[in-house]
Amino acid sequence: MRVSNRQMVNIVKSDLFRNAEQLLKAEERIATRKLINRPSDDPIGMGKVLDYRKTISSIDQYNNNIVSAKSRTEFTDTLLENLHDLLGQAKQIVAEHSNELDPELRQGAAQQVEGIYDQVLAIANTKYDGNYLFAGHQTDTQPFTNDADYNATYHGDSGKINIIVGEGAQVRINLTGDEVFTGAAVASGTNVFDDLKALKDALEAVPFDPSAVSSLTDNLEKGVNQVESAAVRQSITYKRLETTENHWDKFKTSIVDMLSKIEDADLATAIVELQAQETAYESSLATASKMFDKKSLIDFLG
Amino acid sequence: MQRRDWADKRRLRKGAFFKGLEELSMSGIYGVLQTGMRSLLAQQRGIEVTGHNIANVNTPGYSRQTINLETTTPVLTSQGMIGTGVTARESQRVYDQFVGVQIANENEELGRWDAQKTALERVEIVFDESSDSGLSKTMGEFWNAWQDLVNNPSGNVERVALLSKSETLAFEFQNTYNSLTPLQDDLDISIAATVDEITLKAAEIATLNQKIIESEGGDVHANDFRDARDLAVKDLSLMIDVTTYEESSGSINVTLRDGSSLVRGANTSELSTMVNDSGHKDVVWASDPTVSINSTISGGKLKGWIEVRDVIIPEYKKNMEDLVNGIKGVESTEVVTGAASALSGGEYFTISSPTTGYYVWYTKDGTGTDPAPGGTGIKVEILATDTAAQVASKTAAAIANVADFDVSVTGGATIAIANVVAGDVTDSADNDTGFTIAKRIDGGDGVNSLHRNGFDLNGVSGGDFFSGTLAGNNFEVDAAIAADVNKIAASGTAAGAPGDNANAIAIAELQNALTMKSNTTTFDDYYNSMVSSVGNEVQHAGMSYDHHAAMVSHLENYRESISGVSLDEEMVNLIQFQLGYDAAAKLISTTDEMLQTLMNMV
Secondary structure, three states: OOOOHHHHHHHHHHHHHHHHHHHHHHHHHHHHOEOOOOHHHOHHHHHHHHHHHHHHHHHHHHHHHHHHHHHHHHHHHHHHHHHHHHHHHHHHHHHHHOOOOOHHHHHHHHHHHHHHHHHHHHHHOOEEOOEEOOOOOOOOOOOEEEOOOOOEEEOOOOOOOEEEEEOOEEEEOOOOHHHHOOOOOOOOOOOHHHHHHHHHHHHHOOOOOHHHHHOOHHHHHHHHHHHHHHHHHHHHHHHHHHHHHHHHHHHHHHHHHHHHHHHEOOHHHHHHHHHHHHHHHHHHHHHHHHHHHOOOHHHHOO | OHHHHHHHHHHHHHHHHHHOHHHHOOOOHHHHHHHHHHHHHHHHHHHHHHHHHHHOOOOOOOOOEEEEEEEOOOEEEOOEEEOOOEEEEEEEEOOOHHHHHHHHHHHHHHHHHHHHHHHHHHHHHHOOOOOOOOHHHHHHHHHHHHHHHHHOOOOHHHHHHHHHHHHHHHHHHHHHHHHHHHHHHHHHHHHHHHHHHHHHHHHHHHHHHHHHHHHOEOOEOOHHHHHHHHHHHHHHHHHOOEEEEEOOOOOEEEEEOOOOEEEEOOEEOOEEEEEOOOOOEEEEEOOEEEEEOHHHOOOHHHHHHHHHHHHHHHHHHHHHHHHHHHHHOOOEEEEOOOEOOOOOOOOEEEEEOOOOOOOEEEEOOOOOOOOOHHHOOEEEEOOOOOOHHHHHHHHHHHHHHOOOOEEEEEOOOEEEEEOOEEOOEEOHHHOOOOOEEEEEEOOOOOHHHHHHHOEOOOOOEOOOOEEOOOOOOOOEEOHHHHHOHHHOOOEOOOOOOOOOOHHHHHHHHHHHOOOEOOOOEOHHHHHHHHHHHHHHHHHHHHHHHHHHHHHHHHHHHHHHHHHOOOHHHHHHHHHHHHHHHHHHHHHHHHHHHHHHHHHHHO
16 A cells, blocks of 8 residues: 555554543543533443432432431420320329319419419420421411310311421321321310310319219320320331431432442542553654654665 | 757757657657657656645545656658657546545535434433433422422412422423523524535536536546535535536536436526424425425435424424423313303303403313303303203303393304403493403313312412413413412312312323323323433434544545545656656767767768
């Protein structure tokens, strides 16, 4: 084959450009530590990267939802425990004072019941994060008020509040006042305020009727059960939140791993690649200089 | 001194020598002189051609030339045939016509993909998601903000955060969409500039045609003009699809692939541009300036640019519009002024007036949804089986329930509205003017349609969440919500606000709903596959470019191998001709000496 001077120049030029371009790519991969620096580097990979990123962002959000729901559930749980104790105390009072003959002591017990009533009311009206916990959907309305005769009224509703813990997965996180306190929303429920008021009234009643007090035992027991079953529901919710959280944590780890496999440049490989490209580039530079240094016939003519 | 005399005499006789060269062909000592003379001239011509080659070693498109040396006609003498020396025929360029055509063909593809590649690389930058900060992330944050609202539906912080994320989303979408337009405009400039360049190249070819016709004839080859013309055709093929054929006169005709002529002999047809319906520049013939020839252009940069500008970018824009419409859950709106006859069951329509702001909404098939903005609408339940007359009378009855309106049905299906009242003030001047009935056809679940199903913090029905369109350059969060975050409808029931988050859940779950592409894919996947397809297009253009660049470079090498100048070769030729020249000179001086010897004998 005939070789002309321009041919040599063209080949050297295109060789240099190609090697320089590949060197630049190798350098970019190291500088950004990423295999995919633009969609065209790996279109399918880019689609996966975006999908994984979206999944990770969603998981983070689910975990946020779960964390805030967990602390709300924990808080509710503490309240229910207190409520349980208070109702237990009321039961205790019934047991101790159903045959109390001393009006003074009965009066003292009645005051104790009053105190319990107030504490239960305070629990029922607890706010969490600025919202009433037991008001159903009416989170900015104080759910329970009472009149001078200790007749309590519920202003909330039986609205359920769910949170999102996954794709299409929701968990109910609230308990309403009519489930825990008035019992209107549960089968064979009892209104704990009415029960406490009845106990107070029975203790204060003149003449005193011991059977009126002891007959309240059943209702108070029902109230305790009502709170207990609410607490059980809360703990199931908590368990479910925790399980879901663990699931997401594990899932996220594997997604992050998969993302990194597609997206991140392995530094060792990238450096080796860069060195290979550097060598290629340098050798084409060397070839170029050799080629232009080369003696031509002109040098040998006198 | 004597030698110079001889030389002078010889020069004087030069005319006679040349004149009688062929027929004279005399042998003898003078014949030797003439042979030497011819050899000198021929070798000198060889050195000239070699010099021309050496000088053009770096000239683009140059084909090396060779000199044809031939023996002159011998003379027949009594001693037999005696040679009379050498003559230099015309110099010829060394050239392979076929390679030239192949290069031009490949160049068309090279130009096309080069144009696509560079234009698409700019599109790719618009959709850059590699840095973890693109539209994809913004969309994710938007949906996450809805989940935050789920966690605390009455929280002001969550509502403000959602508003801000929504505004970012709308802005990013609009911004990305708008960034595509300047790319199209830039391509307009490139296209117009290229069209001008094509005209210039065509004129150059026509001029060269003229020169070639004038100078060629017989053995004469206009080598350098032909090289220049070949180069011009090659440049032209990079810009547009051309075919050429040479006429016997030596001039070439250049036509576009559709057969229309660009250069014919010394005449050219001019290309120009016109502004098309979408405001972009189309290529036209200057002689027919209103007929676009865009669709017939099949190669070169023009093809690449036109494809990116008119097919690829509009497709991406359309995809983004579809995505935004999907997110909004857009309804198509159609104005049906005055008459209900155009309505059938299952459609919404509104009667709105700029002065009153009243809305009348139809709901679909008794599903009971009441999408009236601000809750001021009238709900009319229409069944799919309702006739136009039934639609009209139901609507009229519903409107008449609002005391402010005076409604009658005429002609069976036309609703006439009179005595329009703005607010509480009776405005008789308004009469039935200023009203438009627009029917709205629900486009499936989206943020807007779900948002209208919900209730805001005040227990009022939600309005549209997003308003405007990308194409209208006004896609944004609805002004009412931007002004008051309490208007975000998180609740599923009017009574349920503020604690009810059912509607916020419904909207948040849209993220994973199969809403796009006839309910087969999610918003995120739709966008992701769009980014992937941008990447694919760039990669494809890049690969095609590389492929054709390799082809062209291979062909160029082949061409250079045939036509390129090799300095080594020229050096050899130079020495060869120099030696020939020296020897011819020696021949003359020897003959001179012989003549002197002869003279001295006298």
